[in-house]
Amino acid sequence: MLTATYTLVALSVEQAHIRLSLLSFQKYVQSTLTRQQTLTLAQLEYACETLERLYQACSWRKVELYLIPALRQATQRADQLLDELSRLNGMALDVVRRLKEGAQQGEARGEGQGAGHVSAFCDALDSFCTTLLQRLEKEEQELFAIARSAICGDAWFAIANKLLAHDAQVAEARRSVPDADVISLVPRLAPPAEPVATIDIQMPAVRDRARDRARNPVILRAAGGD
Known part of the structure; x- marks a missing residue:
């Protein structure tokens, strides 16, 4: 049973990273977005983008790819x-689709979320995180026990x-194309689940400027007169 123990420990480490990401994003929503009267398009875009990345990270976990198929075959x-x-x-996917559609409609109209919609938007983000955290808990408390036996x-x-x-x-995929998304490069592989703090909690415009500075430091310094 040493192999089973090793495997479950490895899966638990991945679960812990995903949980930290979800909790970090949930904290960001509760401490930042819920305190605002309105949300800008940039904030909506960031929230929906992060939501989708978290959902993808959960969907491409090793538990999904390897443990669950083996368990279905075994019992x-x-x-x-x-x-x-x-x-x-x-339930989590429904939230992603609904909020993404709403953000796209807001972008088409050129407006963000007004005061009347901020609470509902944040509640949906919170429910997404809570739902996936509940799934992780069930996997660790119930699924792993069944799998072991x-x-x-x-x-x-x-x-x-x-x-x-x-x-x-x-x-290997990350070494080959460091800046690319592993999910798109290797369809059956999951990207490492990182805390939201390292996923980059920045508004899109800020993130784009930071990327431009990293790629063209000399040009930007010259333009700034430094």
Whole structure:
């Protein structure tokens, strides 16, 4: 069972990174956005972009790619739990789609969120984070326990090998194209789940200026007269 223990520990580390990302974004929403009377288009764009990145990070986790398929093959004991996890995932996806559509409509009109909509928008962001945090909790408390007892030794060994290959492929993809999104480069691989603080909590315009300064430091200094 050492292989099973190693695999579950590795999956738990990934879960912890995802949880930190969700909690960090939830804190940002509660401490910043909820205190504003209105939200700008830049803030809406940032929130929806981060929401989608968090959803993608959750969807491409190793638990989704390797553990759940192996568990489905090993036993039917987890079917009800897996249905519940899928339901939670669907709820989170509905929030992403709804808010993204609303942000696109606001962009088309050239306006942000007024005072009457800020509360509903922030409530939706908070519910997204809460839903996925609930899913992570169920996976760790219930899914891992079923997997440990239901999956055989050879299957655990196969999962562990897939995790190692997964990490190697992600590292290679990042070395090949450092600035690219690993999800788009390697469709079946998940990007490392990072805390929101390292995902870059900045408004799009600020982020773009920072990127321009990094790429063209000499030109920008000359333009600024330094």
